[in-house]
Amino acid sequence: MSLAPADVTAVFLAGGKGTRLGLGDLPKPMVDMHGLPLLQRMVEGLAAQGVRRFIILAGHGAAHIEAHFAAHAPAGAAVEIVIEDAPLGTAGSFTQLREHLDRPFLVVYGDVLFDADIARFLAYAGEKGGAGTLYVHPNDHPEDSDLVDAAEDGRVRAFISKPHQNPDCGNLVNAAFYLFDPVVLDYLPARAEGVIDWGADVLPGIAARGEHALYAYRGSEYLKDIGTPKRIERGRNDFAAGTVAARSYLKPQRAIFLDRDGVLNREIDGVFRPEMLELIPGTGAALARVNKSGLLAIGVTNQPAIAKGFMSFEDLRAVHNRLDWALAEDGGGYLDDLLYCPHHPETGFEGERPELKIACECRKPAPGMLLAAAARHNIDLSASWMIGDHARDIEAGLAAGLECWMVGGGSHPEARSAATAAAAIETILQEQGLSS
Ligand SMILES: [Zn+2]
Structure with missing residues (x-):
């Protein structure tokens, strides 16, 4: 209706x-x-x-x-x-x-x-x-x-x-x-x-x-x-x-998009259960500064483990609940939203879910999650940022028109580099005059 x-x-x-x-x-x-x-x-x-x-x-x-x-x-x-x-x-x-x-x-x-x-x-x-x-x-x-x-x-x-x-x-x-x-x-x-x-x-x-x-x-x-x-x-x-008035979704919002594994929490070979999630220290405090600045903080993560049958949607929800609490405990920060892609294009895994084994438009490097978040929260992508630790994050960000940051030691010719998400956030807020 x-x-x-x-x-x-x-x-x-x-x-x-x-x-x-x-x-x-x-x-x-x-x-x-x-x-x-x-x-x-x-x-x-x-x-x-x-x-x-x-x-x-x-x-x-x-x-x-x-x-x-x-x-x-x-x-x-x-x-x-x-x-x-x-x-x-x-x-x-x-x-x-x-x-x-x-x-x-x-x-x-x-x-x-x-x-x-x-x-x-x-x-x-x-x-x-x-x-x-x-x-x-x-x-x-x-x-x-x-x-x-x-x-x-x-x-x-x-x-x-x-x-x-x-x-x-x-x-x-x-x-x-x-x-x-x-x-x-x-x-x-x-x-x-x-x-x-x-x-x-x-x-x-x-x-x-x-x-x-x-x-x-x-x-x-x-x-x-x-x-x-x-x-x-x-x-x-x-x-x-x-x-x-500025926070109303009637007005265009600006956002910092963040990949999850390797950016918010440590990258391991699959975070399948809440207790496997280990936050990168300082990330919650950095997000708290984003929250106070008036910018939105939005997570965007590929989670092909769902398509592969390694975890269920409910397992992922439990992990993300844990992430919410970990960010709060680590300096009082939060994500305004968290989008994920549960798909994976290649078949051949035992126990996989065929309906999720598709070439979708949300799996990074495609920009689908960024576009969906922009529609949901009225985000001006041309005035927003992407922080990732992998080329596919940067490519998704570039395809959506974002300024991109590579963290965690990697580099990309079209992205700026910082050691951690917290360091990238600090520079972004300073350059925008939003650092308090
Ligand atoms: Zn997808």
């Missing part, structure tokens, strides 16, 4: 008190964001992308919100204010909205500052279907975060709450920005008694039951809550500096 901004209702949860932000009687979403209330900026941002129908769930200070939007609704959009009977939590309050929601709806927390390419998010959600799609971020401290365990096809398998010890999942966290089909309302009681939250109470049950699928949409756009004085200060600074 295709899904576009005009097809959805955006529901803002705007019942929070602003006392912690020193707002007195004003509700939290009415906090000033560079001259306008945050809520108005967020509503206008969605309206500018084609969302036409808004519901604002208000509680504390609802009169302020009603008065404001009576005078400041975006042109061509309908803004309806619904007043919560009592604070029922982020999901509980939707028991009041059943008759308002007969089509897919976005859930937006009123204390979140964001700028995101909504059409891109909705296109993914529409293609996946199911009960809904959650926006998830890779993060740099999985050890003390609530995590979302997603399968290779994006389907959410479980929600893993802290405290946890080395769960078999990656580093994805729930950004609390959802697209739901109205079927999720069937998972709520007829009337909420007490507080019910989407993240804590409802979504884990949907994932565990498995009747309706939930999907994770992985993105690195700006979506941060401003619920404390420190966070609102950071949000205002980021907004004023243009950082919030």
Whole structure:
């Protein structure tokens, strides 16, 4: 099913008190964001992308919100204010909205500052279907975060709450920005008694039951809550500096692409299990500098061991989960995305998977993975980089128009050289004036 901004209702949860932000009687979403209330900026941002129908769930200070939007609704959009009977939590309050929601709806927390390419998010959600799609971020401290365990096809398998010890999942966290089909309302009681939250109470049950699928949409756009004085200060600074808008996939992004084996982790003859993965020290810290710079960090790796039958997709997922954790442990870095080619062109291996024994367009030196990542994250390849340790990495990078770096001792006539990925990253960031 295709899904576009005009097809959805955006529901803002705007019942929070602003006392912690020193707002007195004003509700939290009415906090000033560079001259306008945050809520108005967020509503206008969605309206500018084609969302036409808004519901604002208000509680504390609802009169302020009603008065404001009576005078400041975006042109061509309908803004309806619904007043919560009592604070029922982020999901509980939707028991009041059943008759308002007969089509897919976005859930937006009123204390979140964001700028995101909504059409891109909705296109993914529409293609996946199911009960809904959650926006998830890779993060740099999985050890003390609530995590979302997603399968290779994006389907959410479980929600893993802290405290946890080395769960078999990656580093994805729930950004609390959802697209739901109205079927999720069937998972709520007829009337909420007490507080019910989407993240804590409802979504884990949907994932565990498995009747309706939930999907994770992985993105690195700006979506941060401003619920404390420190966070609102950071949000205002980021907004004023243009950082919030710059991270949106509506704007072209720049990326550093990295091969995996020999660049992020030590090259051995096949990393088939998580415990075989050994990170090259300093790589996580170097990626942390990329993460802070505003450039994307994207892994692109040939994994023909899958086609050859040496490992399964699930084995590879376990290895990549381990890689996420290793990068976090080694200085708090993360990959914004990691693409792999499971194919291999030559037949003749015992136990091989014939359907993957093809001449594909993703196996480096072909540039297919780079092009796919560029489409997914709106990357300007002509302003991006490739770091590899093999001629095929460099050839893929050159075919995609990237500036290329060879690391690990090799050389290539059309690539610059550095000892390690960390050293190449340091030079790239310095030359771009992004080194902090
Ligand atoms: Zn391939």
